[in-house]
Amino acid sequence: MTSADHVTLFLLLLGLSSAASQPNFVLLFADDLGYGDLGCYGHPTSLTPNLNRLAAGGLRFTDFYCSSPVCSPSRASLLTGRYQTRSGVYPGVLYPDSIGGLPLNETTIAEVLKPVGYATAAVGKWHLGYGANGMYLPTNQGFDQYLGIPYSHDMGPCKNLTCFPPDVKCFGLCDVGTVTVPLMRNEKIVQQPVNFLELEKAYSDFATNFIVTAAQKQQPFFLYYPAHVTHTLPQYAGTRTAGKTLRGPFGDALAEFDHTVGDIMAALEKAGVANNTLVFFTSDNGPELMRMSRGGSAGLLKCGKGTTYDGGMREPAIAYWPGTIQPGVTHELASTLDILPTMARLAEAKLPSVALDGVDITELLIQQGKSKRETMMFYPTNPSELYGLFAVRMGKYKAHFYTQGATHSGTTPDADCPVFAVLKAHDPPLLFDLEMDPSEYYPLSLSGRPDLQTVLEEIRQVKAQFEATIVFAHSEMSKGTDKNLVPCCNPQCSPKPTCCSCA
Ligand SMILES: *[C@@H]1O[C@H](CO)[C@@H](O)[C@H](O)[C@H]1NC(C)=O
Ligand SMILES: *[C@@H]1O[C@H](CO)[C@@H](O)[C@H](O)[C@H]1NC(C)=O
Ligand SMILES: *[C@@H]1O[C@H](CO)[C@@H](O)[C@H](O)[C@H]1NC(C)=O
Numbered sequence: 184m185t186s187a188d189h190v191t192l193f194l195l196l197l198g199l200s201s202a203a204s205q206p207n208f209v210l211l212f213a214d215d216l217g218y219g220d221l222g223c224y225g226h227p228t229s230l231t232p233n234l235n236r237l238a239a240g241g242l243r244f245t246d247f248y249c250s251s252p253v254c255s256p257s258r259a260s261l262l263t264g265r266y267q268t269r270s271g272v273y274p275g276v277l278y279p280d281s282i283g284g285l286p287l288n289e290t291t292i293a294e295v296l297k298p299v300g301y302a303t304a305a306v307g308k309w310h311l312g313y314g315a316n317g318m319y320l321p322t323n324q325g326f327d328q329y330l331g332i333p334y335s336h337d338m339g340p341c342k343n344l345t346c347f348p349p350d351v352k353c354f355g356l357c358d359v360g361t362v363t364v365p366l367m368r369n370e371k372i373v374q375q376p377v378n379f380l381e382l383e384k385a386y387s388d389f390a391t392n393f394i395v396t397a398a399q400k401q402q403p404f405f406l407y408y409p410a411h412v413t414h415t416l417p418q419y420a421g422t423r424t425a426g427k428t429l430r431g432p433f434g435d436a437l438a439e440f441d442h443t444v445g446d447i448m449a450a451l452e453k454a455g456v457a458n459n460t461l462v463f464f465t466s467d468n469g470p471e472l473m474r475m476s477r478g479g480s481a482g483l484l485k486c487g488k489g490t491t492y493d494g495g496m497r498e499p500a501i502a503y504w505p506g507t508i509q510p511g512v513t514h515e516l517a518s519t520l521d522i523l524p525t526m527a528r529l530a531e532a533k534l535p536s537v538a539l540d541g542v543d544i545t546e547l548l549i550q551q552g553k554s555k556r557e558t559m560m561f562y563p564t565n566p567s568e569l570y571g572l573f574a575v576r577m578g579k580y581k582a583h584f585y586t587q588g589a590t591h592s593g594t595t596p597d598a599d600c601p602v603f604a605v606l607k608a609h610d611p612p613l614l615f616d617l618e619m620d621p622s623e624y625y626p627l628s629l630s631g632r633p634d635l636q637t638v639l640e641e642i643r644q645v646k647a648q649f650e651a652t653i654v655f656a657h658s659e660m661s662k663g664t665d666k667n668l669v670p671c672c673n674p675q676c677s678p679k680p681t682c683c684s685c686a
Pocket of ligand 1: 286288
């Protein structure tokens with residue numbers, strides 16, 4: 184290492200990197216992938232060699248949370264560093280004909296990084312709105328380029344789509360009432376219906392091309408890759424991985440995601456930028472347990488998607504940056520909310536002047552220091568001012584003020600998970616020690632425990648203080664739907680939706 188390198192490294196450690204050493208960012212975001220799904224998180228039959236390699240060479244989190252047990256709100260928080268109640272991306276998720284979307288005056292990570300010179304691209308599942316004339320697409324939210332399906336890939340008829348082997352239909356039910364699923368490049372539909380079997384390859388090529396081009400121009404870049412393939416239905420895997428894992432269809436789909444991760448890593452290495460790139464991987468929410476063995480796994484955590492138990496919101500997460508992040512495992516608390524402030528710090532970009540819920544975790548990443556995050560707030564799928572937070576985690580303790588099961592978490596033997604577990608208020612709240620009992624099986628008894636009474640009192644204060652800062656934004660989902668808004672490659676055609684079909 185030259186002395187100039189030492190200076191750069193020193194400045195970097197202080198978060199004062201010069202423009203010349205602005206790191207690149209690759210943000211990998213899996214869909215409905217649970218805490219127990221990866222090989223490096225203990226799954227015995229998943230085939231995830233590339234993610235395992237990132238975990239072995241990077242920092243693996245055991246206590247990392249997304250902000251919502253469902254997709255759109257979780258993505259809104261990831262990209263803005265704010266709870267969904269502030270941006271209005273709640274309750275539930277957006278649909279192809281939704282009028283609302285992530286409000287354009289919200290500042291995304293891409294919009295934070297662009298002013299300091301970053302090339303920005305999104306590839307994959309957007310799910311933060313389409314809207315009139317595609318007004319909510321990524322290219323209107325700070326991304327220079329986009330290739331992908333703008334919502335969940337089950338939001339269109341899929342009955343006749345061919346999966347693998349070539350004569351087998353994709354498994355599962357889809358929304359038949361809307362148009363077939365489009366593939367978009369920027370604001371233009373390039374294929375409708377999309378060819379699922381070639382989708383990962385298209386994503387991989389797009390990502391590689393973006394990385395190589397930016398590296399050639401010596402421009403720092405931000406690549407956001409929210410994947411579809413592990414979202415349970417319609418279930419598919421391309422020819423590279425179909426039938427190749429011991430875990431069956433979900434394992435094959437996961438292996439395909441992992442394969443793309445490998446392609447992206449190879450592109451970074453080939454372009455010579457791997458050592459100057461922070462790769463961050465996590466997932467949007469817990470597993471869809473209702474799909475039984477065809478769905479994801481929360482591992483030892485309780486319940487899954489749609490619930491505020493840890494299985495719904497605690498996620499696998501890995502930060503990889505060879506030479507800068509030391510390999511290891513951290514039990515510090517962190518969240519998707521923290522990614523925006525951390526990337527802003529590393530890129531020397533200005534934070535948006537809004538109420539941010541994320542904290543800068545640069546020290547945690549680079550020096551294995553403490554996390555500035557001490558608490559995590561748990562909103563249900565349908566947050567409301569009437570109920571407010573369902574749960575709060577503070578340090579190792581988690582208090583549930585309300586619990587409720589969810590359709591997405593049906594079918595497991597635990598009676599607290601399915602939709603039949605109706606909304607229940609807890610006073611005093613159910614209190615768990617997540618270090619001793621990560622499965623949230625054994626509520627702590629408060630009798631004769633003044634120390635726990637104190638903990639609960641503190642949690643109540645933290646909750647009250649936080650809720651006093653929240654002004655619920657007008658709900659984007661409550662703006663409703665308009666059948667005329669759905670993406671159609673042949674906009675004037677009729678009858679819709681069947682005529683929206685282009686090769
Ligand atoms: C965006 O605009 C809406 C409507 O005017 C407003 O209520 C909201 O506070 C704005 N959000 C931000 C982050 O400025
Ligand atoms: C699926 O195929 C059947 C029979 O070929 C056809 O009648 C039906 O319209 C197709 N459905 C869709 C959604 O394309
Ligand atoms: C990247 O860093 C590793 C470990 O610090 C080093 O072995 C390798 O040579 C570096 N690669 C490049 C291209 O600088």
